[in-house]
Amino acid sequence: MGKRAFSAPGKALLVGGYLVLDPKYQSYVVALSSRMHSVVEFKQRDQFRIKVISAQFDNDTWEYHITYDAQGNLIAQEDNQKNNPFVEKTIFNVLNYFKDTINDIKYDITIEIFSDSGFHSKDESITKENDKRKFNFHKKTITKVPKTGLGSSACLVTVLTSALVSVFMGGKFDVQNDSILLLTHNLAQVAHCQAQGKVGSGFDVAAATFGSILYQRFSPDLINSLPNINQVDVDYSNELRKLIDETDWNFTHKRIRLPKGLRLVMGDVKSGSETTKMVAKVKQWYQENYPRSEDVYNSINEGNMKFIEALDTLNNINSDGLVNEIDSGIITSRVLVDARAAIEQIRKNFRIITNEGNVDVEPVVQTQLLDHVLNEKGVLTAMIPGAGGYDAIAIIVSEKCQIQTSTNEIFDNVTFLDLKQEDLGILEQKPEDYENLK
Numbered sequence: 111m112g113k114r115a116f117s118a119p120g121k122a123l124l125v126g127g128y129l130v131l132d133p134k135y136q137s138y139v140v141a142l143s144s145r146m147h148s149v150v151e152f153k154q155r156d157q158f159r160i161k162v163i164s165a166q167f168d169n170d171t172w173e174y175h176i177t178y179d180a181q182g183n184l185i186a187q188e189d190n191q192k193n194n195p196f197v198e199k200t201i202f203n204v205l206n207y208f209k210d211t212i213n214d215i216k217y218d219i220t221i222e223i224f225s226d227s228g229f230h231s232k233d234e235s236i237t238k239e240n241d242k243r244k245f246n247f248h249k250k251t252i253t254k255v256p257k258t259g260l261g262s263s264a265c266l267v268t269v270l271t272s273a274l275v276s277v278f279m280g281g282k283f284d285v286q287n288d289s290i291l292l293l294t295h296n297l298a299q300v301a302h303c304q305a306q307g308k309v310g311s312g313f314d315v316a317a318a319t320f321g322s323i324l325y326q327r328f329s330p331d332l333i334n335s336l337p338n339i340n341q342v343d344v345d346y347s348n349e350l351r352k353l354i355d356e357t358d359w360n361f362t363h364k365r366i367r368l369p370k371g372l373r374l375v376m377g378d379v380k381s382g383s384e385t386t387k388m389v390a391k392v393k394q395w396y397q398e399n400y401p402r403s404e405d406v407y408n409s410i411n412e413g414n415m416k417f418i419e420a421l422d423t424l425n426n427i428n429s430d431g432l433v434n435e436i437d438s439g440i441i442t443s444r445v446l447v448d449a450r451a452a453i454e455q456i457r458k459n460f461r462i463i464t465n466e467g468n469v470d471v472e473p474v475v476q477t478q479l480l481d482h483v484l485n486e487k488g489v490l491t492a493m494i495p496g497a498g499g500y501d502a503i504a505i506i507v508s509e510k511c512q513i514q515t516s517t518n519e520i521f522d523n524v525t526f527l528d529l530k531q532e533d534l535g536i537l538e539q540k541p542e543d544y545e546n547l548k
């Protein structure tokens with residue numbers, strides 16, 4: 111059988127941090143040109159095996175042999191005690207979804223993973239390339255290499271799901287088909303939640319699959335209602351198929367794009383924060399300050415919606431003159447003023463949460479950094495993406511804008527990532543583009 115290859119983009123949540131956890135709020139999620147890739151090849155053999163290779167991380171390899179448990183569920187067991195819950199849960203869900211197709215056929219599947227440089231710190235790595243692609247190779251295993259926050263696990267699960275589904279669907283697996291994308295998304299969400307041990311908002315898997323989107327989450331009950339595989343007498347495969355094929359997930363993934371003439375700049379900030387702890391603290395602040403906290407959330411949501419509307423307006427008019435205005439550094443047009451004010455409104459409220467909840471959503475150093483950036487010519491607006499903290503900054507600038515970093519020590523801890531906004535999620539790629547990396 112021939113090889114196939116797929117890629118899925120990393121993400122930045124420009125507006126919607128924390129609120130995205132609640133299905134009633136909309137978020138603006140941008141897909142990025144940093145992608146994770148999978149190259150898949152399979153044969154039919156006398157043993158059912160799946161090998162996943164991530165050569166960039168000290169030649170990390172996970173080798174699974176596939177067996178059936180007493181209930182007839184397909185189970186993946188790793189041969190060398192190498193643990194990767196994201197790989198294992200992806201295999202588990204795709205195999206059980208396709209149990210009837212598999213029908214005792216034994217596959218020997220090999221999947222190579224490649225990861226663009228934007229996902230991890232480049233420190234202590236070497237590059238290998240061919241005339242199409244260039245990747246960074248690290249001396250350490252995947253769990254030991256520092257991440258930048260683009261959502262590596264969501265992309266991994268999404269490209270691995272694509273690779274495996276393509277094996278069982280063959281030519282019918284077409285990533286330009288909406289129902290195929292929805293199937294891939296639903297399977298990847300289930301696997302990602304199980305591997306994380308929690309049902310998050312899922313915006314990262316949604317962006318990896320569908321690209322840049324307005325996102326409103328699905329109800330967490332959907333995934334929580336799946337049976338535990340360790341329960342006796344559970345036909346997991348049947349329950350999974352009902353959830354994937356017959357249930358309306360009722361979530362929003364409406365395509366969006368940054369207006370013409372504007373681009374996204376992402377700055378990775380050296381220190382980094384732990385999202386899980388921050389989410390717990392923000393939730394605690396919310397409960398202790400209810401109902402006033404709801405007013406704060408509603409004001410953030412108002413800012414989010416104003417930002418989304420302003421970008422929509424920019425997308426629907428000829429924005430050439432407006433881009434020149436951004437370049438001039440003197441912003442007076444209504445729609446640009448609105449976009450800036452929207453982000454101000456969001457940031458002001460996040461600073462209230464920061465102070466009252468003793469949680470660094472927008473810590474003082476980030477405020478200083480963003481305020482400094484906002485004074486530069488060519489900058490429309492700037493924000494802390496996602497959960498905020500010390501992780502990153504996102505800046506929306508004109509195509510021409512070059513942020514002056516070298517002269518100011520405020521940028522000492524910031525590394526600007528080599529990436530841009532992208533419209534599309536999963537793409538099919540050419541497998542030969544990943545061969546002979548040197």
Ligand SMILES: Nc1ncnc2c1ncn2[C@@H]1O[C@H](COP(=O)(O)OP(=O)(O)O)[C@@H](O)[C@H]1O
Nearest residue numbers: 164194196223225252253257261262263264266
């Ligand atoms: N290139 C890769 N190859 C194999 N596994 C990967 C790769 N990238 C990410 N992963 C998996 O995802 C995990 C990181 O997930 P997580 O800590 O949730 O970070 P993130 O916020 O980037 O998703 C890794 O420990 C590994 O299990």
Ligand SMILES: C[C@@](O)(CCOP(=O)(O)OP(=O)(O)O)CC(=O)O
Nearest residue numbers: 123127128130261310311385496497
């Ligand atoms: C707090 C959140 O709204 C967003 C977190 O955004 P990040 O982009 O920081 O996410 P991670 O990739 O998980 O670190 C909650 C969530 O959706 O998990």
